[in-house]
Amino acid sequence: MNKAKLLALLASGEDSRHQFKRDFTHIDALAAELIAFANTGGGRLFIGVADDGQVSGLDATDVARLNQLLSNAASQSVRPPINTVTTNVKTGQGLVIVVNVAEGLNKPYVDTQGRIWVKSGADKRHVTAREEMQRLFQASGLVYADEVPARPATISDLDLSAFAQYFNRRYRKPVEVTGQQLPQLLKNLNLVRDGVPNLAGLLLFGKTPQAIKPSFVIKAVAFPGTVLHDNRYLDSEDIDGNLFEQYRRGIAFIKRNLRHVQGNQGFNSPGLLEVPEDVFEELLVNALVHRDYFISAPIRLLIFTDRVEIISPGHLPNHLDVEQIRFGLSNLRNPALASHAFYMLPYRGLGSGIPRATEAWPDIELIDDRRGNQFKAVIRRHEDGEINSQPESQPESQPESLESRVLRILANKPANKAEISAQLGQKEISGQLNKVMRDLLAAKMIEHTIPNKPNSRLQQYRLCTP
Template sequence: METEELLAIIARDEDSRHQFKADVNNASSLGAEMVAFSNSAGGLILIGVKNDDGSRSGLTRDDIGRINQIVANAATNNVRPPINPVTENILLPDGLVIVVHIEQGISKPYMDTQGFVWVKNGSDKRRVTAREELQRMFQEAALIHADEIPVGGSSVTDIDQEFFDAFFEREYGERVEDQDVSRVQLLENMNLAKKGQLNICGTLLFASRPQMRLPIFIVKAVAFPGVDIEDEHYLDSQDINGKLSDVFQKVLGFVLANIRHVQNEQGINSVGEPEIPRIVLEELIANALIHRDYFVSAPIKVLVFADRIEIVSPGHLPNNLTIENIKMGNSNIRNPILASFAPKVLPYRGLGSGIKRAIRAYPDIEFIDDRAGNAFKAIIKRAQ
């Protein structure tokens, strides 16, 4: 780092990527700061800069050796798993400053020696205590997936037996009753249950009434006459629930019923083709149902306006995946069990091809990765 760059950072004061310390003497306290940076977007700790006014405390060469040893000890012994920060010693007119570079971690969540998880909160740090936030951090590290979480109070009796048996015979060419294991064991072998309880995937796909156990995992669909959300005036509104396959068909039907259909070259008595190609709606609805974040207690929202359709999924894009990535067909499977079953129950092909296929059929689609609001939005523009 150049001296001018360092002075510019100091002049701008602390923020979520930069923290100042006049000195450090405690590896445990420094370790907690390193944990917060590692669990967030990474950043710099400037040692030798006072955090109250940005003045330099004037570190000496003796200080440098002592502090670098504390930094090494903190990174190795006070951060779990350990990290590897990079340090720079920069000479300013009034003394030395140590710049500690901490990268965003790839093994989140990081913890201190007490097992506490910290994240950056503006220029300070915040201890994570909310279960959903911790679960999402474990999810980012691929240590846990929402679709495999057991559903409290559920059991094999929640399964729509006729529906499941027909699915099993269609996919595997054998009858359930001809298997050498019980139905409970069969569901566990298929990663749909554990210890007699259905997981989220098994419940959403095969339970007779999934929302009895998972009431928040519905789709709220509303059609408005204009271009803004109105509390009192709407054309159509539905809370859509049921098995995932039923939800898909109901949502698709809702959208198709609330957009225009064009005759094109069809006969005058025909229903006509929807103004937005059906494959676009299929791909984006399936994408929302399969790839939403099921750690977030919120419904999917499908909003039909006069000039656009918005499909809003709980959960921003996982890890470092970007909109540019998904447009190129890249994917990061958030719900692997659900994604493995999806092609068997929905018009879903997986492999990250859905977004590409939708854009190819109808380029006028905007995607918004709302990390602050923890949501992903697909906006399909309508011709007016």
Template sequence: METEELLGIIANGEDSRHQFKAIINNVNSLASEMAAFSNSKGGHILIGVNDDGTITGLSDDQLRRINQDIANAATNNVKPSINPMTQNFSLPAGKVLVLTVEAGLVKPYMDSSGYIWVKSGSDKRRVTAREELQRMFQEAGLVHADESSVQNSFTAEIDEESFDAFFEREYGESIEQQHVPRSQLLENMNLAKDGLLNIAGTLLFSSRPQIRLPVFIVKAVAFPGLYIEDDQYIDSQDVKGKLTDVFQQSLGFVLSNLKHIQKEQGFNSTGEPEIPRIVLEELIANALIHRDYFISAPVKLLVFADRIEIISPGHLPNNLTVDNIKMGNSNVRNPILASFAPKLLPYRGLGSGIKRAIKAYPHIDFIDDRDSNTFKVIILRKEK
């Protein structure tokens, strides 16, 4: 940071990335501030500056002490420890210390009392909501939604015919040849624990998944124009069932609401959809497999006159960006679902789906909306 940039920050006042402190006297309080920045998007603490932006300045002894306090707090009072950077500035009104804390890679970060803090405007707040804590542990790779047990979802609720056919197809032996109950096989396959199906097991093999997980559906609507209208729509469907059924029905919904082009097919042919089928397969499969199942909301599938929107709960995990995923980078949010998907859906994993879709049809936009915690895919419809 240069002096001119520092003066500009002071002139603009405090916000969620910049906080002013006249002095630091409490190492525990400092640790909670650093934890909040680490759990959020990072930022700067300007020490030697009042809340109103007036510069009080620091003595040389204060600069030395506070630099030492920062090092101690970062190592001993923030868990896991962090590596902040400090800069000392000599301004006309006095000396200012700038403490820079980067957004953390192994969230959540806690203070010495075990509390988790995040930034809230120019202040901070303690995280207490279960869903928010789950998402933070999820980002750290410490917990995955699809392995969470579903309350009252007993293993006896699986569709035995579907599960048995999958097992024999995948492992080359029938269920009867295993000489162990299906409940044990489900646990061995990471689909259940202690007699309860997890989210992955419920979505993949339960006879009626939405009895236990009613919000994990696809809400599909086709509109005649360019905007969402409450009373003007062409088609609407709440898509339910096992994940394979939801995929097929969602794909069918879009295809039935698209134009089909004859090209060189015969007169009686249904023709090819205006958007290649492989594009829809890849993007719908991605939405079902990689959505955030800690969020109680459906996937939305919206067909407009000029575009298709697929809106998934949960922004891109960790430090993934739109540019990353276009290059084939991936971060598996639901590892159990991702491991079963290639065996049940036209899904290949390894981050190749987005690249394949763009190659087949470049007219696709991606919006990672971290404020609303959603990820949106927009497939533009082009006149043929």
């Protein structure tokens, strides 16, 4: 770094990535600054600069002393130790030490008293809230919210009949033939921990999950205008139940509050949803599976006349940004939940949900709101096309995707494509069915019964063995 670049940075003032200090004499004060950067997003510490950005400067003796202090702080007063990179920049007022601190890979970092420091704007603060500490451990992969025991729940709070059906559908054998006691089987599938259902087990198979975790619901509201503070609404619903029930009712809420276009369908047909249903399937499942469950807050589903917003608690993990997830990069924030959702929801994993949604409907804005600690998907509604004047007012229907219907058919027994098409009520094998079958094969959710002869007339399909 040269003098010109230094002065340009100082002129911009302090923020969460740039901190100014005249000097350090106490090792604990220096360690706290390093810890705050390492626990947040990394940054630069400028020593020899006043709070207002004016260079106070250091002499050679100061630099030697501070370099030793910095070395001791980073190696002895920060746990685990961190590495810093320093640059000395010469100015007319003296030297400035620029300390580069990378975002840590082993969060949370603590001082010698076990205190956790994080950046808060241009300042730092001591973390005391349990949820915030848990998120720091989560960022390092030391703990996952979905694997934490959901006390005071017990195994009797789970719908064991629903679990047995799921197990039989996924593994193609009844629970009884495993020879394992139910608590041990649930533990092996990462649904129970220490004899208590974990959050994944409760949310997937709980009889009434909100009796234990009341915040984990979807708050859905449809407004007649374009602003959130409108005191009028067209429709509202607190959507509770297990994750599949929340998904089902969430999709139904969207469908009954969006318009329909006639497209190429017949005059008497109900029409197509103004935004492809697949878009909402992908984004709603993404919210349910990948939200931050260390935050006790609901998912919000807001429908306005010009857009639909799906707001999930928790911003993106620090190493991901919006552009990366648009290209399929992902982070398994809730691995136990995701592993089972793959077989229970139209969830394909591998970071494919966001790219699939944006491909089907490019007019989607993704907002990683770090200050508000939330992630927002904004789906723009278009006014063009032949649109019915009223939202759908038909009774709520099962919003099951074609993928889920195919998987449900194959859960009973293997079938060929013609048999699947017939069970779907199709007169002939559709292009959409062919596409879905290709996608399910590529995702390794189904497989050929004759793998060496994929075009055999005797070819059938079955669910993959995990």
